[in-house]
Amino acid sequence: TQLLEQSPQFLSIQEGENLTVYCNSSSVFSSLQWYRQEPGEGPVLLVTVVTGGEVKKLKRLTFQFGDARKDSSLHITAAQPGDTGLYLCAGRTSGNTGKLIFGQGTTLQVKP
Amino acid sequence: DAGITQSPRHKVTETGTPVTLRCHQTENHRYMYWYRQDPGHGLRLIHYSYGVKDTDKGEVSDGYSVSRSKTEDFLLTLESATSSQTSVYFCAIRSSSYEQYFGPGTRLTVT
Numbered sequence: 001t002q003l004l005e006q007s008p009q010f011l012s013i014q015e016g017e018n019l020t021v022y023c024n025s026s027s028v029f030s031s032l033q034w035y036r037q038e039p040g041e042g043p044v045l046l047v048t049v050v051t052g053g054e055v056k057k058l059k060r061l062t063f064q065f066g067d068a069r070k071d072s073s074l075h076i077t078a079a080q081p082g083d084t085g086l087y088l089c090a091g092r093t094s095g096n097t098g099k100l101i102f103g104q105g106t107t108l109q110v111k112p
Numbered sequence: 113d114a115g116i117t118q119s120p121r122h123k124v125t126e127t128g129t130p131v132t133l134r135c136h137q138t139e140n141h142r143y144m145y146w147y148r149q150d151p152g153h154g155l156r157l158i159h160y161s162y163g164v165k166d167t168d169k170g171e172v173s174d175g176y177s178v179s180r181s182k183t184e185d186f187l188l189t190l191e192s193a194t195s196s197q198t199s200v201y202f203c204a205i206r207s208s209s210y211e212q213y214f215g216p217g218t219r220l221t222v223t
Contacts, residue, residue: 006154033211042116042202042214043155088154090212097162098143098206099170102154 002027004091006103013079014111021074021087021106029091032065032072033100037086079110115139116215118203124221131190133218135203137183143206144186145170146178148199149217155202161186193222 004025013019023032031050035043047056049065049072056063060083062075072089086107090100115138125131135144143162147155147170157170159178167178175197177189190197203215 004154009152031210035214040217042204042216045211045213048209048211090155092210097160097168098210098212099145099157099160100155100212102156104152104154 002091002093002101004089004101004103006089006106008106009104010107010109012109012111015080016078017110019076019079019108021089021108022071023073023089023091023103024071025091025101026070027091027101028069029101030069030094031092032069033090033092034063034072034074035088035090037088037105043088076108079108081110081112084108084110116203116205116213118201118215118218120218121216122219124223125193126223127194128192131193131220133188133201133203133220135186135188135215137186137205139205140183141205141207142183144180145204145206145212146176146186146188147202147204148172148197149202150199158188158201190220193220195222198222 006023033048034046037043047063052067052069054065060077088105089103093099117136119134145160146158149155156172161167161180179187201218204212
């Protein structure tokens with residue numbers, strides 16, 4: 001069974017601080033997707049990383065896929081209250097089904 | 113916006129009653145998925161479909177069945193709801209680039 005361990009589960013920080021969320025697995029994934037979810041809504045795709053070592057930036061968010069495609073990280077610089085939400089990583093398994101294995105999620109609260 | 117709607121958005125039902133949740137997409141995607149979301153578990157795959165009448169089980173399929181008679185509709189049925197099936201249910205579609213896009217969810221409470 002493939003597992004994706006996400007940490008930390010909860011993070012409460014002040015506006016302006018930096019933070020990093022990690023997703024780790026012993027399994028290799030075809031790609032890794034990061035989602036952000038707000039209360040009462042479905043997850044919204046932020047980014048997909050595909051190549052080992054790939055780094056993608058989305059404004060103040062930096063996403064990295066590990067060289068071996070088993071782990072990933074999300075780094076937020078100078079967090080703002082608008083970044084508050086649940087962040088989910090999801091690894092795509094091999095094959096055509098496109099099935100995703102989700103981490104447990106990180107609840108981020110950014111206080112003004 | 114991936115054109116995904118779910119109905120109902122909220123439902124309260126009693127233990128032992130059947131419940132059907134509907135997912136509707138407007139963009140003709142072949143692959144559709146049903147997940148449940150519970151605190152501390154992220155999202156877990158219940159069933160998925162890879163075409164009309166083609167479905168397969170996910171990791172938490174016990175107690176659930178699905179049907180797909182049209183490309184645009186994917187139904188999830190709880191034949192006899194139990195309290196352990198109280199959850200938030202999400203439907204998703206898969207794009208041609210293997211990215212998944214989610215509907216707004218259905219909050220189901222089984223009393």
